Amino acid sequence: MDAIVVSKADRTPRLVDRPRPDPTPGSVLVRTLRVGVDGTDHEVIAGTHGGFPEDADELVLGHEAIGVVADPTDTRFSAGQLVAPTVRRPRGDPTPQFDRGQPDMAAPGTYVERGIDGADGFMADYFTSPADALVALPDSLAAHGFLTEPVSVAEKAIELALASRSAFDWRPDSALVLGNGSLGLLTLAILAARDDTETLYCLGRRSRPDPTIDIIERLGATYIDSRTTPVADIPAAHQPVDMVYEATGHAKHAFDAIDALAPAGVAALLGVPAAGWTFEVPGSDLHRSLVLENKAVVGSVNSNARHFRAAADTLAALPDWLCDAIVTGVHDTAAFADAFRDGETSIKTAVQFDTR
Amino acid sequence: MDAIVVSKADRTPRLVDRPRPDPTPGSVLVRTLRVGVDGTDHEVIAGTHGGFPEDADELVLGHEAIGVVADPTDTRFSAGQLVAPTVRRPRGDPTPQFDRGQPDMAAPGTYVERGIDGADGFMADYFTSPADALVALPDSLAAHGFLTEPVSVAEKAIELALASRSAFDWRPDSALVLGNGSLGLLTLAILAARDDTETLYCLGRRSRPDPTIDIIERLGATYIDSRTTPVADIPAAHQPVDMVYEATGHAKHAFDAIDALAPAGVAALLGVPAAGWTFEVPGSDLHRSLVLENKAVVGSVNSNARHFRAAADTLAALPDWLCDAIVTGVHDTAAFADAFRDGETSIKTAVQFDTR
Numbered sequence: 067m068d069a070i071v072v073s074k075a076d077r078t079p080r081l082v083d084r085p086r087p088d089p090t091p092g093s094v095l096v097r098t099l100r101v102g103v104d105g106t107d108h109e110v111i112a113g114t115h116g117g118f119p120e121d122a123d124e125l126v127l128g129h130e131a132i133g134v135v136a137d138p139t140d141t142r143f144s145a146g147q148l149v150a151p152t153v154r155r156p157r158g159d160p161t162p163q164f165d166r167g168q169p170d171m172a173a174p175g176t177y178v179e180r181g182i183d184g185a186d187g188f189m190a191d192y193f194t195s196p197a198d199a200l201v202a203l204p205d206s207l208a209a210h211g212f213l214t215e216p217v218s219v220a221e222k223a224i225e226l227a228l229a230s231r232s233a234f235d236w237r238p239d240s241a242l243v244l245g246n247g248s249l250g251l252l253t254l255a256i257l258a259a260r261d262d263t264e265t266l267y268c269l270g271r272r273s274r275p276d277p278t279i280d281i282i283e284r285l286g287a288t289y290i291d292s293r294t295t296p297v298a299d300i301p302a303a304h305q306p307v308d309m310v311y312e313a314t315g316h317a318k319h320a321f322d323a324i325d326a327l328a329p330a331g332v333a334a335l336l337g338v339p340a341a342g343w344t345f346e347v348p349g350s351d352l353h354r355s356l357v358l359e360n361k362a363v364v365g366s367v368n369s370n371a372r373h374f375r376a377a378a379d380t381l382a383a384l385p386d387w388l389c390d391a392i393v394t395g396v397h398d399t400a401a402f403a404d405a406f407r408d409g410e411t412s413i414k415t416a417v418q419f420d421t422r
Numbered sequence: 423m424d425a426i427v428v429s430k431a432d433r434t435p436r437l438v439d440r441p442r443p444d445p446t447p448g449s450v451l452v453r454t455l456r457v458g459v460d461g462t463d464h465e466v467i468a469g470t471h472g473g474f475p476e477d478a479d480e481l482v483l484g485h486e487a488i489g490v491v492a493d494p495t496d497t498r499f500s501a502g503q504l505v506a507p508t509v510r511r512p513r514g515d516p517t518p519q520f521d522r523g524q525p526d527m528a529a530p531g532t533y534v535e536r537g538i539d540g541a542d543g544f545m546a547d548y549f550t551s552p553a554d555a556l557v558a559l560p561d562s563l564a565a566h567g568f569l570t571e572p573v574s575v576a577e578k579a580i581e582l583a584l585a586s587r588s589a590f591d592w593r594p595d596s597a598l599v600l601g602n603g604s605l606g607l608l609t610l611a612i613l614a615a616r617d618d619t620e621t622l623y624c625l626g627r628r629s630r631p632d633p634t635i636d637i638i639e640r641l642g643a644t645y646i647d648s649r650t651t652p653v654a655d656i657p658a659a660h661q662p663v664d665m666v667y668e669a670t671g672h673a674k675h676a677f678d679a680i681d682a683l684a685p686a687g688v689a690a691l692l693g694v695p696a697a698g699w700t701f702e703v704p705g706s707d708l709h710r711s712l713v714l715e716n717k718a719v720v721g722s723v724n725s726n727a728r729h730f731r732a733a734a735d736t737l738a739a740l741p742d743w744l745c746d747a748i749v750t751g752v753h754d755t756a757a758f759a760d761a762f763r764d765g766e767t768s769i770k771t772a773v774q775f776d777t778r
Contacts, residue, residue, distance in 0.1 A: 171716055229588045230718060230720060233582050234527055236527075320705070320708070320712065328529075338710060338713050339706040339710050340710075341707055342707065343704075346701065346702050346703075347702075347705065348698075348699075349699055350673035350695040353671075354673075354695050354696075357721040359530065359721065359723075360526070360582075362582070363712065363719045365709075365712030367714050
């Protein structure tokens with residue numbers, strides 16, 4: 067079967083022939099429809115994030131997949147069902163976090179991540195997955211269901227942010243998303259669909275005309291250009307915000323976000339920064355602001371099957387124009403390299419292995 | 423009546439004569455028993471925190487009070503009842519946070535704090551308070567009930583910390599308190615009384631023999647000397663911890679605490695740092711650790727009537743030896759200055775205005 071890999075010797079994605087995997091009892095053989103590409107994939111390809119499976123020189127790419135059950139073996143799934151796989155699997159014996167259904171909360175070193183770190187991903191004609199790492203999707207999501215994974219990541223961050231404020235009567239009204247990549251735009255879209263955030267902002271560093279700015283404004287949000295209005299200036303230029311969602315991985319944002327918050331606000335950090343950057347911060351002022359204004363910061367990574375189910379509901383309820391606008395390219399395996407090209411107008415791309 | 427004030431002209435506490443206040447309907451006249459002294463009082467006296475009431479050159483000190491209802495007017499209280507007052511009152515018209523019973527979540531500028539900022543405190547033979555800012559205490563707390571305020575501050579921080587982890591199945595086992603002052607020790611005592619924290623640490627910078635180290639060890643916790651084991655070294659020297667409670671206001675602790683956390687852990691910040699200290703941090707590593715390990719940081723200040731009620735229950739259940747060990751001096755008004763002296767062996771002091 068076709069599979070798209072990166073190898074230790076060749077740091078560009080290549081199409082290779084791999085044997086079709088055989089499902090064992092308890093696992094499911096899935097015929098892949100589409101697999102999305104995101105910033106993490108580019109880091110995996112560049113070798114700055116993740117790693118190869120043990121004893122392997124190649125890694126099958128892809129962690130944002132949708133497919134159709136080809137062989138359910140003895141599981142609760144039926145052939146033909148639409149499914150999306152979660153990303154983490156135990157590295158060795160499952161830890162209690164896996165037993166509790168929350169591998170997303172597991173400690174580094176206790177898991178592999180399919181298509182990212184230590185385990186082959188889903189960019190192949192077929193893949194297998196344990197049934198408990200698969201979530202059924204409604205038929206309406208056949209086209210855009212590969213967005214379930216990134217939407218689930220945003221769902222989890224929003225859940226953690228709201229939970230952090232659940233000890234008191236909190237009535238957020240405004241939110242700011244840092245980043246207008248696909249994860250930032252999906253987070254913004256989820257917030258726009260919620261009742262509790264009337265006023266939305268999204269920060270980027272692009273000039274008009276730009277398709278992401280069009281999406282931001284069509285969602286009813288205000289675009290903020292970080293080149294003219296840095297994060298720390300947002301309260302003065304616009305307003306202090308109840309929630310910040312950091313979706314760029316730019317490390318200074320994690321600290322500036324504290325200043326952008328209204329009293330009792332929360333900053334959720336989704337973007338993963340590179341290691342090793344040391345810089346000055348107004349340390350005691352940030353600490354003071356956290357304490358005296360009851361602010362919170364929550365980090366959030368990955369997502370579990372529960373978040374995938376919530377994401378499927380969310381995705382099914384998002385307006386059609388939105389996914390059409392965010393998904394700027396779906397490329398079949400013959401043209402797979404186009405899915406890994408970052409263009410001025412590209413937002414989210416996917417490789418298509420098959421159609422329903 | 424007797425009152426203990428600090429004045430713009432004289433930055434040492436003085437005993438003065440003040441007229442006894444008259445309660446208006448809806449408010450209660452309280453005969454003061456004891457008022458505690460904490461670090462905030464010392465900052466108020468030094469002029470580094472808080473401020474005088476509008477148009478006044480003197481501030482009555484004290485925000486940790488217990489007293490007896492002298493005149494309940496038309497309120498739900500009865501004469502003779504033991505009560506503790508909360509600290510914040512509206513500055514001008516009450517904001518929605520006051521209407522919701524959570525002045526502790528109010529924005530700076532919308533409140534005054536009795537004995538701290540813009541309103542006279544409780545260090546007087548009598549004070550008045552709106553009934554909704556008073557909490558009834560059981561008779562058993564007549565001696566140590568002035569600790570209700572600091573215990574309520576710790577209760578709130580613990581509540582916010584736990585809430586921040588409530589979106590998933592979290593099973594904390596270890597906690598680290600930074601600071602062995604009275605707030606740190608009370609926080610440690612509350613954690614020791616809970617079922618969910620088997621392993622406790624408390625960090626200070628004192629040498630044995632020391633009464634705070636004795637308390638820490640009698641509570642079953644391990645004392646960590648920050649001069650030999652800085653916060654960031656605690657995971658290697660002891661273990662990564664599920665919770666950190668920062669009760670010193672030392673700004674670097676707020677950042678080092680992130681490194682001390684186990685995956686999915688939370689750092690609660692209670693101590694209030696001075697403003698204006700800028701320093702270098704391993705910014706992207708901290709950001710990365712927050713995200714990849716799902717860590718949280720929550721700031722917490724003040725407390726509301728609900729936290730006072732929880733604190734009264736907590737305080738009533740603490741072992742007798744503990745409050746006896748923490749309260750190192752109760753001084754009557756004739757010797758009030760002793761309550762403001764910080765000695766090697768003093769932990770928590772109070773001024774006694776009257777006895778039950």
